[in-house]
Amino acid sequence: MNAMLKDAADRPGPPLAARDLGHGYEGATVLRGIDLDIAAGSVLGLIGRNGAGKSTLLRALLGLLEPTTGETRVFGKPALAMDDGIRQRIAYVPQQPEALAWLTVAQMFDYLGRFYPRWNHAFARDTLARWQLPANKLFGKLSPGERQRVELVRALASEPELLVLDEPAAALDPVARRELLREIALRACEAGITVVFSTHIVSDLERVASDIAFLHQGRLLLHCPVDDTKERYARLWLPARLGPHAPASTLGRRSHADGSVSVVIERDAHGRWPDEAAQPGVRLDVLGLEDLFVEIAE
């Protein structure tokens, strides 16, 4: 395992990187100036509301679409010009996977296994059995949850160094979700693979992610280790008379009908809240990850 980690560290460039990434569909801007570096071995949870641009960001990061502005790199190479060596190291599971619906699961694995030098046949067979997935059933005839799990087995069987999952838990029942998260945590800890997954389930993110990236209206508002978010952010409520003195906040600001204002604030480098928090009449509520998400996204 150490050799694998060393090998990964020796390779140039982070597993995924984006510079000034922008994209849009039919006149609507979906991504705006995204700058992102994902460190090797990290588990990044990409969080955002529906339509925030999470899927588009993941697809752009992997070179599955041509961005309007900026560029993305995978292991240091432009994502749109990856070579086979890099492709072997990547696995991606789209949201609601439907690929190769006309093949049985066994056929699909037989087909894909021929292209990946490190394909783990034993893992694929055993995990299908453990997760009670029928190998001889057509992929198109499986339920959405089963399809999602088959795709996860497929992705993991290729022994990737970079695993990108788009809403992997969306169609899964609680048991399957636990199994998935356990598998991700195991892979990240033991094999040191880099995992990027999008979700809007905050508890999943808290359970396995080492880093968090918050995407809101096409902008990356936050990218930091999950531990750094604990006790770091707070909602500061100021009555109407103090509204004009509210601290500037890039994360969230809301004006209420009675003239009062709520802003999301964060501690400075010395762990102190802004001075406004000490004024009489203001109220400060420390935010957990879920509250922070709601506060910013609302």
Next chain:
Amino acid sequence: MNAATVLLTPWRAVPVGTRRLMAAFYLLACIAGTLIALFGHARTPWLAVALTYGVGLFAPWAFLFSGTVLLAKDARQLRVPALERVAVEALFAYALAMLLLPTAVFALIGWPWATPMIGWSLVMVGGFAFALLPRYVAVFCGFLPTLGHALAPGWPRLFPHAGGEPLPEIALLVLLAVAGWRWRGFVRGRISEQGWSSPTVVQLRYGSWGAWSQMQASGRNTLTLGQGGGNVAGCGPSRPVRSLRVGLGGWYTPRSLRWHVQQLAFMTVLLGVPALAIWLGHLRSSGGQDHGNVAVLLGAFFGFAVVASPMVCLLSWTWLSRRWQRVNTELPMLALLPGLGSAQARQQALLRAALQRPLAAHAACFVLVLAGSPWMPDALPVIGLQAVAVAVGALTSIALVLDVLGGRPHGLWTAGPLLAAMFVLQMASLVIGTLLGSHHAPGHASALLAGLLVGAGLLAGWSAHLARAGWRALAARPQPFVANPA
């Protein structure tokens, strides 16, 4: 629920394009009928007008009003009150209006009205039943006149009091019963919306290209034709074209022997019906000496080749267009699949995978023409013109495929006229080729030939222009597996 709501219901149950097309078709038939009545010189004007109006009735009842069954089913499943009843009321309202108004006009003019009324009823109910019957029945509908003609001697035995012809009233009742049975089964969920046994009307469910493309894209029609049948043997980095064909799916997929046998059996049944009809007709002719049936067989043979070529083009285009629109199917998988080589190698392999099958099918159409030519008196003109038409068809296929892969797919408004022009060219080359090879070639045959060649040249030029633009766009793409805008 007022009358306006009832009358608007069928229009709201189908896509906008279908709605407009059907309305235009019906109105055109009405206008044509009126013009024939006012200015026509037919010996029996009422018959010409009745036939024209009858033609106009079929399409709306097959493709517009049949959409109410989808609405009724959804209303029942979603427990929307009254909507199912409104759908039925709307059908009766339109049926009465479209039947009684022209009947009244006929009666006022003093023309016979009872026979046309029954004929129109047959068309309306027939169109409606056609939409509710399984898709595979629709395939056979085209052969019904031939089959009816072949079986004509048996009708008097079946219907001894019908004066040698089946009673239209009985046919009407049978069709009504069939339509009612299928409506009930479909609305109550006993008839599936998936596969070949689903009603033809399900086409309307997903927009202009209907459930066909939707079903194809998810591979669901393959499911009903025998457990997938995909054959991944021989795939791998050493055979990128074959591997990509698996990824492209549909008719590109390499299949197992079992699947081919199943398809062969299906095609045998499909082609067996018209062959049986023609054979029966041949038997009933004077001692098998009538060469008219051979001509019919030959015509069917060439006709199949002529229709198949544009269909090949259409199939490749719709299939790949859909494939390149969906971001969660095979595109990301193919884009990230290792072992296919450099960007250029991937592009070349993709081109070969995407074009091999349609070009082989075009060639097969031409081989069909060659195979039928020994029975023609002078087959050279037909062979020559079909070679030109098939070559232009192949060029059109290449153009449309390149445009999709290059990320500039054409909509129906460009591809539709292109395909229509191709179909006309195929038909014209067959007819003119046959005329030139016969003893009854008209004096202006050479002018027709010149016109045909000019048309072929224009179509080839148009296709070549599109192909060139598509090729350039594909070459400029950093990788070819990027989804196109929907």
